[in-house]
Amino acid sequence: MPAITVDGLTKSYGETLALEDLSFQVEDGEVFGFLGPNGAGKSTTINVLLDFVRPTAGRVEVLGLDAQTHSREIRSRTGVLPEGYRTYDRLTARQHLEFAIDSKGVDDDPERLLERVDLADAIDKKAGGYSKGMAQRLMLAMALVGEPDLLILDEPSTGLDPNGAREMREIVREESERGATVFFSSHIMEQVEAVCDRVGILRDGEMVAVDSVAGLRESVSDGTVLRVTVDRLDEDAIGSVRSLPDVSEVLVEEETPPTLAIRVEGSKTDVLAALEDQGLEVRDFSTSEASLEDVFQSYTTEVDAR
Amino acid sequence: MNTETEAGTTDRGTTAPSSSINPESVRTVAKKDFQDSVRSWLFWGLSVFFFTLLVATTGAVSYFGEDLAAQGATTDVLVGFVSEITRLVIPLIALVLGWKAIAGERESGSIKILLSLPHSRKDVLLGKLLGRSAVLSLSLTLGFVLAAAVVAALLGGFDVVDYVGLLAVSIVYGIAYTSIAVSLSSLTRSTTIAGAAMFGVFVLFYVVWNTLSDMFMLLAERDVLFFDTVTATTEFDGEEVAIERLPEWAYFIVNLDPGEAYGRVLTLVTDVDTIELQAELDAELFGGELPFFLQDWFALLILVFWVVVPIAVALYRFDRVDL
Numbered sequence: 001m002p003a004i005t006v007d008g009l010t011k012s013y014g015e016t017l018a019l020e021d022l023s024f025q026v027e028d029g030e031v032f033g034f035l036g037p038n039g040a041g042k043s044t045t046i047n048v049l050l051d052f053v054r055p056t057a058g059r060v061e062v063l064g065l066d067a068q069t070h071s072r073e074i075r076s077r078t079g080v081l082p083e084g085y086r087t088y089d090r091l092t093a094r095q096h097l098e099f100a101i102d103s104k105g106v107d108d109d110p111e112r113l114l115e116r117v118d119l120a121d122a123i124d125k126k127a128g129g130y131s132k133g134m135a136q137r138l139m140l141a142m143a144l145v146g147e148p149d150l151l152i153l154d155e156p157s158t159g160l161d162p163n164g165a166r167e168m169r170e171i172v173r174e175e176s177e178r179g180a181t182v183f184f185s186s187h188i189m190e191q192v193e194a195v196c197d198r199v200g201i202l203r204d205g206e207m208v209a210v211d212s213v214a215g216l217r218e219s220v221s222d223g224t225v226l227r228v229t230v231d232r233l234d235e236d237a238i239g240s241v242r243s244l245p246d247v248s249e250v251l252v253e254e255e256t257p258p259t260l261a262i263r264v265e266g267s268k269t270d271v272l273a274a275l276e277d278q279g280l281e282v283r284d285f286s287t288s289e290a291s292l293e294d295v296f297q298s299y300t301t302e303v304d305a306r
Numbered sequence: 307m308n309t310e311t312e313a314g315t316t317d318r319g320t321t322a323p324s325s326s327i328n329p330e331s332v333r334t335v336a337k338k339d340f341q342d343s344v345r346s347w348l349f350w351g352l353s354v355f356f357f358t359l360l361v362a363t364t365g366a367v368s369y370f371g372e373d374l375a376a377q378g379a380t381t382d383v384l385v386g387f388v389s390e391i392t393r394l395v396i397p398l399i400a401l402v403l404g405w406k407a408i409a410g411e412r413e414s415g416s417i418k419i420l421l422s423l424p425h426s427r428k429d430v431l432l433g434k435l436l437g438r439s440a441v442l443s444l445s446l447t448l449g450f451v452l453a454a455a456v457v458a459a460l461l462g463g464f465d466v467v468d469y470v471g472l473l474a475v476s477i478v479y480g481i482a483y484t485s486i487a488v489s490l491s492s493l494t495r496s497t498t499i500a501g502a503a504m505f506g507v508f509v510l511f512y513v514v515w516n517t518l519s520d521m522f523m524l525l526a527e528r529d530v531l532f533f534d535t536v537t538a539t540t541e542f543d544g545e546e547v548a549i550e551r552l553p554e555w556a557y558f559i560v561n562l563d564p565g566e567a568y569g570r571v572l573t574l575v576t577d578v579d580t581i582e583l584q585a586e587l588d589a590e591l592f593g594g595e596l597p598f599f600l601q602d603w604f605a606l607l608i609l610v611f612w613v614v615v616p617i618a619v620a621l622y623r624f625d626r627v628d629l
Contacts, residue, residue, distance in 0.1 A: 047628075047629070051421075052421060052628070054628060071325070071426075072325070072326065072328070072426055075421075075423060075424040075425075076424035078422075080418075082422055084415045084418070085415045085416060086414040086415045088338075088416060088419070090342050091341060095338075095341060096419075099334065099423075100423055102337070103331070103334050103335075103425060105330070139419075142422075
């Protein structure tokens with residue numbers, strides 16, 4: 001049984017269409033990265049999962065239950081780190097956690113939870129004095145209350161320093177090993193790459209790709225980019241490289257020093273040989289795989305006319 | 307990747323099934339809300355102002371009113387005085403305490419913390435009402451006890467039953483206004499709008515409703531529209547006297563004001579001459595027998611109405627909005 005099923009979800013706010021016919025599934029036990037630029041509809045999707053907002057059309061099931069009719073039961077088995085929240089300034093971390101513990105009817109130890117997120121020092125301080133990073137740690141601790149079957153983390157790295165972000169990923173891994181499903185939204189690819197089994201990329205309210213990180217990388221990089229610095233630029237030479245069967249694209253990337261970017265599927269030595277045959281001197285060359293950021297960019301920006 | 311739109315798509319628009327109420331959940335929300343709002347400086351500032359006013363007035367009454375004490379009427383005067391103050395001040399405290407209850411949480415986003423946990427929206431509304439009512443009751447009880455201590459110190463004793471009755475009715479009155487405040491607060495996401503709504507309630511009951519009676523009379527004397535007066539005859543010093551009064555429906559409307567109801571319910575629980583006298587005078591206007599809606603028990607119903615109806619409307623509507 002999938003942990004989350006979103007089927008044909010559409011949500012409009014008046015004239016604005018936030019989500020359009022969105023469908024995807026998150027399998028039980030997986031860590032799913034929900035990726036997209038700001039404003040793509042990630043938070044709206046999460047708000048529907050938690051019944052904060054109601055769909056205009058479509059069906060959403062969480063833990064096998066209808067997200068609207070069984071919201072209470074869903075939320076009793078789910079830990080949430082929401083986005084755009086605000087802690088209760090006048091209450092301490094301990095009081096926040098006691099509230100979550102009471103609400104879920106479990107008997108976790110606030111101190112232990114705060115130790116996990118490295119906030120035990122501030123347990124009796126009022127949350128009003130917390131930094132964004134501390135508030136984020138507190139919310140993560142609240143999400144962990146009661147060993148939830150599903151964790152929904154909306155932009156969990158917000159306000160965390162690199163060390164905090166690493167600890168957060170560590171906790172995601174631990175929770176996943178415990179058997180929890182993790183639904184993790186972010187607008188930064190590199191944060192999901194390290195922990196996610198699969199990634200879904202959302203753009204303008206539509207899911208444009210769902211795959212493993214490796215699969216996504218493969219789908220985007222049609223070959224390797226070879227960068228060659230030569231002594232001069234020559235139209236004939238470029239033409240002859242372009243005519244090679246393995247080469248899909250040749251660009252003049254820079255004039256000084258003259259550099260060519262060549263997208264090539266097969267043998268790179270053929271390319272270099274072709275250039276030298278035309279009397280050019282190859283001074284330097286490098287190859288690069290498509291980076292994850294490239295993958296993300298290619299899905300979330302309009303296809304540019306190269 | 308996209309499945310067909312038609313199959314498996316149940317379009318239920320933006321309506322949602324109404325949520326359930328879980329007493330345990332309501333209690334948890336109420337407890338948290340109490341912990342939170344009992345630490346509000348604005349609230350305690352207002353409460354201290356209220357205590358001071360109460361203690362000063364009651365102190366003055368019992369100190370300068372020694373003749374009254376001799377006549378054993380002090381508690382009457384005390385309750386009369388105190389009820390005049392509380393009638394004006396309690397709504398103010400309740401509105402200030404309640405206006406941000408829901409709107410504030412929606413504006414800041416802290417409601418996401420509440421509703422990420424397994425509480426229904428109804429639990430949240432009821433918990434808020436309960437929590438804030440508890441804070442208000444605490445404040446009122448403290449104020450009343452302080453005032454009582456001052457009076458007791460000056461007079462050496464007074465009628466506790468009347469005084470406790472006054473406190474009890476004041477708490478119900480306070481809860482009615484808290485219900486109005488929390489409910490209005492749930493209708494909007496903006497604390498500015500919520501604040502304006504609180505001000506509107508204040509103007510409605512303090513200004514508009516208080517002048518309704520005069521306004522009706524003015525219109526009635528000129529026979530404007532359907533306004534008209536009724537002539538009631540009554541016996542006064544053995545003579546038949548004719549009094550012009552408003553028709554019964556006008557009295558009914560005037561008496562829907564929670565403040566008006568508060569005053570009338572006090573006759574039910576206290577035994578204060580000044581308040582009793584007013585009721586008797588009113589009765590004269592109706593030939594000795596008050597219509598049911600001017601009787602004490604109906605005033606209590608009106609107070610209960612103001613507790614129940616606003617929150618009921620909010621419970622219905624808050625289930626159906628996007629946060």
